[in-house]
Amino acid sequence: MMSHDSVSTQGQSIGARVERFVRDTIIPFERDPRWTSHGPSLDLVAETRALARNAGVMTPHMPAGQHLSHRDTALVLRAAGLSPLGPVAVNVAAPDEGNMFLLSKVASPEQQARFLQPLLEGRVRSTFMMTEPAAENGAGSDPSMLMTVAEPDGDQWIINGRKCFSTGLDGASVAIVMAKTGVGATMFLVDLPHPAMCIERVPHTLDSSMPGGHPTSRIENLRLDREAVLGEVGKGFKYAQVRLSPARLTHCMRWLGACTRAQEIASEYAVKRQAFGRMLIDHEGVGYMLADNRIELKQSELLIDWCAGVLDAGSLATMESSIAKVAVSEALFRIADRCVQTMGGTGVTRDTIVEQVFREVRAFRIYDGPTEVHKWSLAKHIKRETLARLAT
Ligand SMILES: Cc1cc2nc3c(=O)[nH]c(=O)nc-3n(C[C@H](O)[C@H](O)[C@H](O)COP(=O)(O)OP(=O)(O)OC[C@H]3O[C@@H](n4cnc5c(N)ncnc54)[C@H](O)[C@@H]3O)c2cc1C
Secondary structure, three states, X not given: OOOOOOOOHHHHHHHHHHHHHHHHHHHHHHHOOOEEOOEEOHXXXXXXXXXXXXXXXXXXXXXXXXXXXXXXXXXXXXXXXXXXXXXXXXXXXXXXXXXXXXXXXXXXXXXXXXXXXXXXXXXXXXEEXXXXXXXXXXXXXXXXXXXXXXXEEOOEEEEEEEEOOOOOOOOOOEEEEEEEEOOEEEEEEEEOOOOOEEEEEOOOOOOOOOOOOOOEEEEEEEEEEHHHEEOOOOOHHHHXXXXXXXXXXHHHHHHHHHHHHHHHHHHHHHHHOEEOOEEHHHOHHHHHHHHHHHHHXXXXXXXXXXXXXXXXXXXXXXXXXXHHHHHHHHHHHHHHHHHHHHOHHHHOOOOOOHHHHHXXXXXXXXXXXXXXXXXXHHHHHXXXXXXXXXXX
């Protein structure tokens, strides 16, 4: 069992149920051939979700539609992440989890009934479309470079542009599309599939846990009624911030669960495997790798819990989530790398999920803000703080 203190008994009990479900029911699906390089197939998602529903662990972080505290969410999502297939099965995976959070905060009651409710029930999937192709110098690390444009036309909007890395777009039922509207940006809710939105390609990527992959698409004369606007016109960047801090942290939670499992697998290898007359773990080089992992897993857990506490106190936690995202994603990458190394050749095979966890956490150092972008914005904060202190 994973450790947990200062969380509610409800959070502990849900976390324990999710952990049992993932260990007993989901881990056996890890070798299922329907898990492709673009993520688990639609029928694999449907089958594992049916099992989650039966076990009473569907969308476990939002029981009866009410979001658990971020501290409790950490417990539940770490448990779900013990298998890279777990978050999708219990419906706490990206981007749906972040989209459900955003819709619960910003969408109108009508939009919630139409778009949020089916997501909560785990019946559909969604996508979040902000990033644009680098070759066209669209929005990437710098969202203000947005090139997709929404223009008013009477009571309607017409959207044109190209998007990429829209996780889950293939097979999703709803998209949140970010587009430029005058000086600001606006989020739009779009029913999918839509004839004005066409997937151009689904690139092969390092990671493979997210259904629907990360497609590149073209949006051509997409005509939407004004009811499609999520929240208010011009507040897209503000809402992106509302979504991003918790979404960054939930990635940390899920991948912490995955690295915890990778450490379990590597530790078992190190006590079963012998070399030079003793167990691998008794060789200092191997023992130290596993000890370093234990230390960094604990540090990651504490950083996540600290940032979750800041969010629970009502802050946007912009700076805190940057600190947590950088520290945790970089630590998890080192942890996964040491697990691979501990297991020698077996570590690079697909015989265990250690190889996949290593690939997944490599990508995590880029999405939801590359490490360098977070450090750059922290440096700007330090500069402001220091200049203000010197001025007093
Ligand atoms: C697996 C995956 C899933 C994704 N899912 C989604 C999704 O669902 N929806 C979506 O909209 N987007 C998604 N993205 C896109 C992701 O958010 C972007 O890749 C990310 O914002 C970086 O943008 P970019 O790829 O254009 O890199 P670029 O903007 O080209 O940046 C390249 C590198 O430049 C450096 N850099 C940039 N700015 C600075 C700076 N200020 N200081 C120092 N260094 C800097 C960083 O090292 C960065 O990695 C996903 C990406 C991946 C890999």
